[in-house]
Amino acid sequence: MLMPIHTSGTKPPLFLVHGLSGDLSFAHALGPDRPLYAIHANGMDGREPVIDNVPDMVGAYVKQILGVHPTGSVHIGGFCAGGLAAIEVARALQKKGLQVGPVILADPPPTPQGLNQRNRAVDPHHPLVAESLYRSVHKRLSGRPPSPYIDGPFDRRDPQQLHVATLAGVSSLVAFHRHVPQPFFGSVQVIVSAIRAAHFFDPAGPWHWLLPGPRMVHVVPWDHRKFFRSGGEHVARVINFLLEESGTLETVFGQRIAEADSDPYRIVFHSSSP
Secondary structure: OEEEEEOOOOOOOEEEEOOOOOOOOOOOOOOOOOOEEEEOOOOOOOOOOOOOOHHHHHHHHHHHHHHHOOOOEEEEEEEOOHHHHHHHHHHHHHHOOOEEOOEEEEOOOOOOHHHOHHHHHOOOOOHHHHHHHHHHHHHHHHHOOOOOOOOOOOOOOOHHHHHHHHHHHHHHHHHHHHOOOOOOOOOEEEEEEHHHHHHHHOOOOOHHHHOOOOEEEEEEOOOHHHHOOOOHHHHHHHHHHHHHOHHHHHHHHHHHHHHOOOOOEEEEEOOOOO
16 A cells, blocks of 8 residues: 655655565655655555455555556665565566666565475465464564654554554565565665675575676665664665665666676675664
């Protein structure tokens, strides 16, 4: 479900896709001249059916994006596992003729869950599995502190609203655990926490073949939890920089790769702490 943060401005809008549990607790407004939209999992507010697979998820999100921005240029970003959906959304929008800037991945998982065949084989409807998934998502959603960036589409203090949001979050979790990602050849801008960076840069890891195109990678000095909480202001500034410089970076990528047939990584390390 698409939730506008602010809709004014002349720059290409940014659409941010939720993470594993379906909500989006970090979506800082990046200046008054850029429209910003958060995409939460369908059904978080109880008004839409929940979605438990990535193809239908992407179809719904693309329809929602085109409903507010049918032509022109857009930026797509995704948080944690939501980066996998963001990639597919970008791919679908490109096929519909939109110009999509480099996809922004905010602390993607070390290994996409769907690459593990055992995850795909788990029956989420088995009573014990269903109960475990529900408890896990409920704990994540109810335990998150109020965010200075954006509040969710439901009231965590209301048990019924929290229950409905949890069901949507479970469906989102199931979708990401079943999704088998395919290589994305477009340009990508990654912000990764220090603790996940080693996995991300592992030459034997999946991200090397999942992202064969040009990549600008920013490494920030926190773990995953701090990345979205105390590190939020810094991460917002990095996202803003990536958005403002996306055209320049793509030009630099293209020139350097054409000149020296080498690994397309460009890496920036951040030493400041929140």
